[in-house]
Amino acid sequence: MTTKKVTARYTVETMTAIGGDRWQRGDKDRIYTNDWERFIDLEITRYNTGNIRSAYLGRPSRPPTPSRPTS
Incomplete structure (x- = not known):
């Protein structure tokens, strides 16, 4: 992981x-x-309570879809 x-x-x-x-x-x-x-460059999504659900720094707000192994 890169910081x-x-x-x-x-x-x-x-x-x-x-x-x-x-x-x-x-x-x-x-x-x-x-x-x-x-x-x-920070995207934050929150629960209805106001608590942070997710945070992304320097990348799109939607995480990439994990690739599926091919058989």
């Missing part, structure tokens, strides 16, 4: 400008986004 490493650097200003919510308390500083997958 694809994705590196991106965003500033606090950039992340809040694209819709992120900044949270600060004490020495903690976080930015929460609800739709971050639209900024990378």
Whole structure:
């Protein structure tokens, strides 16, 4: 299996400008986004509960059909 490493650097200003919510308390500083997958090549399907059912990074959302052995 090949692992694809994705590196991106965003500033606090950039992340809040694209819709992120900044949270600060004490020495903690976080930015929460609800739709971050639209900024990378990520397809997510979810159950009705909101839990993730499947996720695909950098490939079509429908996995290829397994090939059948020929007899």
